[in-house]
Amino acid sequence: SQKIEQNSEALNIQEGKTATLTCNYTNYSPAYLQWYRQDPGRGPVFLLLIRENEKEKRKERLKVTFDTTLKQSLFHITASQPADSATYLCALGGSSNTGKLIFGQGTTLQVKP
Amino acid sequence: GAVVSQHPSRVICKSGTSVKIECRSLDFQATTMFWYRQFPKQSLMLMATSNEGSKATYEQGVEKDKFLINHASLTLSTLTVTSAHPEDSSFYICSASGLLGQEETQYFGPGTRLLVL
Numbered sequence A: 001s002q003k004i005e006q007n008s009e010a011l012n013i014q015e016g017k018t019a020t021l022t023c024n025y026t027n028y029s030p031a032y033l034q035w036y037r038q039d040p041g042r043g044p045v046f047l048l049l050i051r052e053n054e055k056e057k058r059k060e061r062l063k064v065t066f067d068t069t070l071k072q073s074l075f076h077i078t079a080s081q082p083a084d085s086a087t088y089l090c091a092l093g094g095s096s097n098t099g100k101l102i103f104g105q106g107t108t109l110q111v112k113p
Numbered sequence B: 001g002a003v004v005s006q007h008p009s010r011v012i013c014k015s016g017t018s019v020k021i022e023c024r025s026l027d028f029q030a031t032t033m034f035w036y037r038q039f040p041k042q043s044l045m046l047m048a049t050s051n052e053g054s055k056a057t058y059e060q061g062v063e064k065d066k067f068l069i070n071h072a073s074l075t076l077s078t079l080t081v082t083s084a085h086p087e088d089s090s091f092y093i094c095s096a097s098g099l100l101g102q103e104e105t106q107y108f109g110p111g112t113r114l115l116v117l
Helices: none
Strands: A003-006 A011-014 A019-026 A032-038 A045-051 A056-059 A062-067 A072-077 A086-093 A101-103 A107-112 B004-007 B010-013 B019-025 B032-038 B044-051 B067-073 B076-081 B090-097 B112-116
Touching: A003 A086, A011 A019, A019 A086, A019 A107, A032 A062, A032 A072, A045 A056, A045 A062, A072 A086, A101 B044, B004 B090, B010 B019, B019 B032, B019 B090, B019 B112, B032 B067, B032 B076, B044 B067, B076 B090
Parallel strands: A011 A107, B010 B112
Antiparallel strands: A003 A019, A019 A072, A032 A045, A032 A086, A056 A062, A062 A072, A086 A101, A086 A107, B004 B019, B019 B076, B032 B044, B032 B090, B067 B076, B090 B112
C-alpha cells in the first residue's frame, strides 16, 4: 500500500540555522508533491508544489527538492526564525486527475531563539 | 487570494444530534472540495471528495449516510455529521481546489473542532 514517512520526532534547531525536513514514500509514483505548514488548531497552509520533472524549487527562504529515484523530498528553511516553528506536512498527488492528496503525518519544527 | 472559510469553528453537541459544517471559498470558484478529519498528532485523513453538482466520492471506510456532503455551488460545500456520537469528536477540515493555474493545490479552511458529549 502507499506509504509516506516523515520524521515523527520533533526537529529542534537554533535560530539562524537551516532546517531540513525529509519526506519518503513507497509504492507510489506521484505526479507532484506539495509541502504545507500547519499551526496547532489550524488548517494547513500551502507552501510549495514541485512536479515529478522538477528537481528543485525555491520560494524566498524555502527550498524543496524532489528525487523520484530515491522517492524522497527534502524541505529546507534557511535562516530559520522562531516564527517558522510549526508542523510541516508533505503531500503527494497522483496522475489520476482526481486532485486527491495523500498526506504524511508531519514533522514538528521548533526553532529556538 | 485563495481564502477558504469554515463555520462554525467549534461546536459542542449532545450525542444523537446532527451537526452541519459549512465550507466556503471566498474569492475563487472551487471545482472540487475535500473533507478531512484529523486526530491529535496525526495526519489528515481524507473522508470524501465533492464536485459541484454531483455526488460526493467517499473514501473506503467512511459511511456516506453518517457524513452527508452537499456541494450545492462552486463556493459552498457542507458536511453534516448525522446522529453524532462521542467517537465522531474530531477536528474536521475542508479544502478547496480549482484556482486557475493552480488546480493541484488545495486551500484549507481553518477547521472545525467537534466535541460530542
